Structures are given as structure tokens and as C-alpha cells.
Amino acid sequence: MRxxxxxxxAYTPPYDNALARALAAEGHAVTLMTSPYPHGxxxxxEGYTREELFTPVSSSTRPRSRASSAASASSTPTSxxxxxxxxxxxxxxxxxxxxxxxxxC
Numbered sequence: 001m002r003x004x005x006x007x008x009x010a011y012t013p014p015y016d017n018a019l020a021r022a023l024a025a026e027g028h029a030v031t032l033m034t035s036p037y038p039h040g041x042x043x044x045x046e047g048y049t050r051e052e053l054f055t056p057v058s059s060s061t062r063p064r065s066r067a068s069s070a071a072s073a074s075s076t077p078t079s080x081x082x083x084x085x086x087x088x089x090x091x092x093x094x095x096x097x098x099x100x101x102x103x104x105c
Contacts, residue, residue, distance in 0.1 A: 010035045
């Protein structure tokens with residue numbers, strides 16, 4: 001089975017890595033779609049593929065207005081919708097861990 005794990009903000013790299021490795025060890029083709037880990041080095045992808053598709057437009061830590069945040073969100077080059085299009089007829093599990101099958105990823 002082809003499985004896509006999605007963690008757009010790279011909140012849980014150790015968990016993502018352990019889950020992806022375990023699924024790959026069971027014979028599944030696993031892809032982790034995530035962003036670069038902002039707090040150090042993410043675990044090495046062993047037995048699965050990691051695609052860092054989600055990249056923040058701005059890495060600024062200063063507070064932003066609601067209008068600025070909305071404008072930034074609308075200009076993000078890669079969204080969960082476009083990653084779902086790439087993952088057709090696969091099983092996806094987001095950060096919440098609930099698997100979905102098909103185009104709803």
C-alpha cells in the first residue's frame with residue numbers, strides 16, 4: 001500500500017519518523033510530506049521518502065496583524081490542497097493520525 005503522512009508545520013518529526021519507519025518495515029511505500037524542521041535537525045529518513053514541500057513564506061518572529069497573516073496565508077506557494085492532488089488514491093494520515101483514503105487527503 002502507498003501511504004502519505006502529512007505534517008505541514010513539522011511539529012512532530014520524531015513521531016513522524018517512527019511511524020513512517022514502522023509502516024515501511026511492514027512493506028508499505030511511505031512518503032512523509034512536511035516542511036524543514038525549524039528547531040534543529042530532523043531524523044534521517046530511513047526506509048521511506050521525506051518531501052519538504054511546505055515552506056513558510058516568512059520566518060519572521062515579530063507579531064503580525066490579522067490582515068498581514070491572512071495575506072501571507074493566501075500567498076503560501078504549497079498548500080494542503082495541492083499536496084492532496086499529488087496523493088490521489090493513497091492512504092493519508094495527518095498530524096491527528098486519522099487515516100483517510102482517496103482524494104480527501
